[in-house]
Amino acid sequence: MRIVSGIQPTGNLHLGNYLGAIRNWVAMQDEWTAQGHECLYFLADLHAISMPHDPAALTAGTREMVAALVACGIDPNRSILFNQTQVPAHAELQWLLTGTARMGWLNRMTQWKDKAGKNREGASVALFTYPVLQAADVLLYQATHVPVGEDQKQHLELARDIAQKFNNDFASEDAPVFTQPEAIIPPEAARIMSLRDGSAKMSKSDPSDMSRINLTDDADAIMQKVRKAKTDPEPLPGELDGLKERPEAANLVGIYAAMAGICQADVLAQFGGQGFGAFKPALGELLVEKLAPITARYRDLRSDTAALDAILADGAARARTLAAPTLARAYAALGL
Numbered sequence: 076m077r078i079v080s081g082i083q084p085t086g087n088l089h090l091g092n093y094l095g096a097i098r099n100w101v102a103m104q105d106e107w108t109a110q111g112h113e114c115l116y117f118l119a120d121l122h123a124i125s126m127p128h129d130p131a132a133l134t135a136g137t138r139e140m141v142a143a144l145v146a147c148g149i150d151p152n153r154s155i156l157f158n159q160t161q162v163p164a165h166a167e168l169q170w171l172l173t174g175t176a177r178m179g180w181l182n183r184m185t186q187w188k189d190k191a192g193k194n195r196e197g198a199s200v201a202l203f204t205y206p207v208l209q210a211a212d213v214l215l216y217q218a219t220h221v222p223v224g225e226d227q228k229q230h231l232e233l234a235r236d237i238a239q240k241f242n243n244d245f246a247s248e249d250a251p252v253f254t255q256p257e258a259i260i261p262p263e264a265a266r267i268m269s270l271r272d273g274s275a276k277m278s279k280s281d282p283s284d285m286s287r288i289n290l291t292d293d294a295d296a297i298m299q300k301v302r303k304a305k306t307d308p309e310p311l312p313g314e315l316d317g318l319k320e321r322p323e324a325a326n327l328v329g330i331y332a333a334m335a336g337i338c339q340a341d342v343l344a345q346f347g348g349q350g351f352g353a354f355k356p357a358l359g360e361l362l363v364e365k366l367a368p369i370t371a372r373y374r375d376l377r378s379d380t381a382a383l384d385a386i387l388a389d390g391a392a393r394a395r396t397l398a399a400p401t402l403a404r405a406y407a408a409l410g411l
């Protein structure tokens with residue numbers, strides 16, 4: 076089995092990114108590589124240019140994402156960790172596949188409709204064709220399995236259709252150029268809300284730094300943010316039902332459960348009946364204990380640009396080696 080998965084290179088990483096995305100990647104790596112499968116993880120920096128973006132922030136965000144991934148447990152020896160840009164075969168194969176993808180297929184992509192909205196004439200061509208780049212991202216490596224969330228299922232179907240049509244049109248039945256990858260559904264991720272507003276998601280775009288715990292925060296900042304987190308005056312309930320209509324309390328209990336690796340009912344069994352004066356310090360200490368090794372590693376790595384670039388260069392070299400035979404066969408199949 077060979078598993079390929081991409082992530083957008085965002086900067087200013089926070090607890091929501093960790094619990095909602097990065098931690099799952101680490102868990103998948105640990106599970107899959109232990110079974111002898113190959114894991115390729117890439118930063119989708121080429122995808123980032125399909126929407127308006129700031130070039131300097133993209134460069135910084137790519138490095139921050141690598142730092143966060145490694146600090147959180149992605150092992151660049153066990154996994155192949157790289158960014159798309161350093162493996163030109165992604166862009167090359169994408170162009171080759173645009174000869175096979177049909178306008179009608181891309182027109183049916185719901186993400187295109189959602190993201191372009193009413194302004195289709197003003198949308199970038201990249202926004203329209205990026206599902207073809209996603210197809211190239213996985214077909215290039217003969218991926219057998221691709222973890223996809225609900226919103227990406229349609230794009231994986233497209234990749235399978237492109238692989239099938241290309242094989243039909245340009246390869247003999249006994250020597251297909253591309254493998255049709257299967258979807259795997261990753262474990263459901265936690266959704267972490269703002270510490271200042273239980274109805275908004277924790278996000279780097281929130282202007283209030285008190286709304287989120289950053290992967291760069293030290294112990295004092297974490298304790299202060301948890302202490303000041305918005306709550307209600309009631310004590311914690313003993314049962315899950317008692318968290319309904321109490322989004323701030325539910326969020327803090329959810330964070331505790333996710334960090335402790337237990338279910339929310341167990342958190343309530345322990346803290347039910349206690350006020351936030353008791354629960355918040357316990358949550359703050361748990362966060363500090365679990366995050367301290369990660370945040371320390373993250374801060375060190377983030378400031379070591381040479382180390383980060385070396386990790387990316389090494390990952391890209393390994394990815395280029397894996398990609399080369401498939402790209403060569405695709406060119407040859409097309410008579411190029």
Ligand code: ADP
Nearest residue numbers: 085091092095096265266267276277278279280
């Ligand atoms: P932000 O909202 O801070 O800009 P991004 O949109 O860049 O975060 O998300 C990067 C990854 O982190 C995505 O996989 C996203 O689902 C996950 N993520 C971001 N915020 C949260 C959150 N509050 N809770 C859970 N997952 C999150």
Ligand code: NA
Nearest residue numbers: 085278279280
């Ligand atoms: Na966002």
